[in-house]
Amino acid sequence: MITGSAHTLPTALRTQIADCGFFPQFVSDSVSMALGDEPLVDHLVQQEATVGPEGIIRHLTVLVLTAARLVVAHTDENSDEHDRPTAVTTTESVPLWRMGAVSLSRVVSHPEDYGEANSQVVETWLSLSWDTMHRLEVVPVHCVDPECRADHGFNGEMVSEDITLRMSPAADGQANVDHLVNFATRLQRMVAAAGRG
Secondary structure (H helix, E strand, O other), X not given: OOOOOHHHOOHHHHHHHHHHOOOHHHHHHHHHHXXXXXXXXXXXXXEEEEEEOOEEEEEEEEEEXXXXXXXXXXXXXXXXXXXXXXXXXXXXXXXXXXXXXXEEXXXXXXXXXXXXXXXXEEEEEEEEOOOOOEEEEEEEOOOOOOOOOXXXXXXXXXXXXXXEEEEOHHHHOHHHHHHHHHHHHHHHHHHHHHHHO
């Protein structure tokens, strides 16, 4: 079996992966294998749970930033044909010069009092694009005439959005939200610098 060198991952990253309790050795090995001996600049870990017909499905995303690339690791739990639990991990390596938009969105309560104690960041999103996947959003065209019954067709928009991470203080803790903001702003600066190179 080929494995990475999980011991080469920084202690903080290994600890965050282990704290998620979601196949930590498998996840660490996958990230380490993709990273090789390249030094880390920063990392971000997010665990999500979605509810579907099969029950609660966990998903773990690990972003690892180096001087030259962003390593994206996704791990999902699954089951085989005999309903035995399995896990699937996928790692992707994106050169920083190839990155498109790095978008950071923050939602604040009481924006008129921003900077005061009663104005808090309630949600934060990091959206990354590198033109791997595109989503087509199609909506019917509506007529301004309320009496019109004609079919006016559809409008479509091609949206490039490879990954979006959402965190909130209530769900993820303030420290994780702050880490997401710091990671995003660092990535924005590094992508801009790589594009000039």
